[in-house]
Amino acid sequence: MPDDTDLLLRRILTDVLGLKQGQAETFDAGTGLFGHLPELDSMAVAGLLTELEDRLDIIIEDDEIDGEMLETFGGLLEFAKAKRATA
Template identity: 85%
Template structure:
């Protein structure tokens, strides 16, 4: 399931943020997201989280959203994987 979540999350980031082809494929766990990718600004966060919910079939509660989960690709992936395991 984690490979599936990883691939889907990379596609979501590419689609929502309009990243260059294969840009997300080069992300590793330490790749910075919020504050590092100019495409991921505060306005894009809501759209990104909505797409993650829709495509991964999870629900993200407001109190779960914090800067740590959006800081790196690894943190966002770990959050998404944990949510899918509970779903």
């Protein structure tokens, strides 16, 4: 069963990227994000990171942002979980 970080991340992706209802629920750890979802372009990344900070009550430093973190749903989820654990 997904934890609340997983559920929140799926909601954030749906809201920020304007995904179809239920689309994010089909994502697994290997689902490609940046470079795979046309909705997640370089302009959308800033909005996504801002929403992650606001809704997950975390702070993302500039040096923590890299392509690997945004490459897959699993990568972004692990990053979000780690940030929440240390928040």
